[in-house]
Amino acid sequence: MKTFPENFLWGAAASAPQTEGGAFEGGKSASTWDKWFELEPERFNAEQGPSITSDVYHRYKEDILLMKDIGMNSYRTSIAWTRLLPDGKTLNQEAVTFYRKYFTAMIENGVEPIINLFHFDMPWWLMEKGGWEVRESVDHFAFYAKTAFEQFGDLVKKWTTFNEPIVHIECGYLSNFHYPCKHDFKLAVQVGYHTLMAHVYAVKEFRKAGIPDGKIGIILNISPAYPKSDSPEDLEAKERADHVNIYSFLDPAVLGVIPDKLIDLFERNELLPMVESYDRELIAENTVDFVGMNYYQPLRVKAAVDPRFPAKDRSDFYNGYIWPERRMNDYRGWEIYPEALYDVAMLMKEKYHNIPWYVSENGMGVAEEERFTDAKGQIKDDYRIDFVKEHLEQLHKGIEAGSQCFGYHMWTFVDCWSWLNGYRNRYGFYRVDIENDCKRTLKKSGAWYKQLIENNGC
Ligand code: BG6
Helix, strand or coil: CCECCCCCEEEEECCHHHHCCCCCCCCCCCEHHHHHHHHCHHHCHHHCCCCCCCCHHHHHHHHHHHHHHCCCCEEEEECCHHHHCCCCCCCCHHHHHHHHHHHHHHHHCCCEEEEEEECCCCEHHHHCCCHHHCCHHHHHHHHHHHHHHHHHCCCCCEEEEEECHHHHHHHHHCCCCCCCCCCCHHHHHHHHHHHHHHHHHHHHHHHHHCCCCCEEEEEEECCCEEECCCCHHHHHHHHHHHHHHHHHHHHHHHHCCCCHHHHHHHHHCCCCCCCCCCHHHHHHHCCCCEEEEECCCCEEEECCCCCCCCCCCHHHCCEECCCCCCEEECCCCEEECCHHHHHHHHHHHHCCCCCCEEEEECCCCEECHHHHECCCCCECCHHHHHHHHHHHHHHHHHHHCCCCEEEEEECCCECCCEHHHECCEECCCEEEECCCCCEEEECHHHHHHHHHHHHCEC
């Protein structure tokens, strides 16, 4: 049996916009997702929008008991900025009451809340001004972070600023998956830079708040790049991919510096963002206490074919390729490669002074899971159990080698709404029956996870 360290965090992750629902209840204002769905519902799978999702706004008590049932000792979700500060300035007391009850119920049931501030859910009032494109977004975010620390700092000890900041940049400014669906590399870099500064200002607010025993981190998605060959061109492609997708946030967050190689690459390609003279110092002063790593898939890269200069997209820095031996989760189109989790563990140990970190998301989205329901009504998701086992094996190897990983969170606890994919792919330990009042039913993987937690290993 592979035993994990004492007090290891076992749990799951989700986000406010994907679970809460109550989109226009309790004084909440519209997020960009709420508004986009109103404008273009046909872009969303089966026209499933964010207004109800898994109805956690009304069912959080019931859900927390279900977490307790499977022994989870921790859970990450986020606060909806649009609920706490509907106009960006005025504190919504109903939101304070809701989140205080929600977090208190977790604590009373032995589930430690890890609370994130931004999970792709830009308020619409700010998006109308340009969202992360404009520098004033940084100040708005800092005020939101300060407010959250003041209101909930007595209950929540582990905080994170952003979930996967690269995703709202690439999906909103390089591909067509998040509003505002622009394609502009230079703007994408500017959006990324403002996001980074918003993170830095939030960390600064956190230090000022002086929450006893409080720790702050950031959640990053990590897809380590694996080069097609050892040729200098393919190795350079790997370096560029890792710099753009990983080190761009991980280096400033943990080491307090933006890597020179990235600055040089952007400068040569006329992509440098507008900055303030004091930013560099602020980045250096406001590093994190821990990191959350969302790992789903690796990135296979080779040298770019016919790159444009200056670059117009990441494909001018590196190209993807299909690894002939790959295994796929075809429902999501993501490669399954558990070995990368060991490499991530070693990266954190060796490049990032062995900072404490945890697997903040890992999981497997599967469509039409009802196919696997047995006579007693339980979904037999053995594929998910195998997926987790294989990943935990690699993680365990990394911990044995000295990496300071303190937890493993699955995406997700109850099936949740997924952006443009709606409820197509399911990830949860509990099935959510959206046709039947969002009824929850334990899947086989949930029962298996309970055993795993009891044994602190598998
Ligand atoms: C992570 C995100 O990237 O992956 C989640 O933090 C997301 O918000 C999850 O839902 C699974 O991806 P998807 O696109 O299948 O929902």
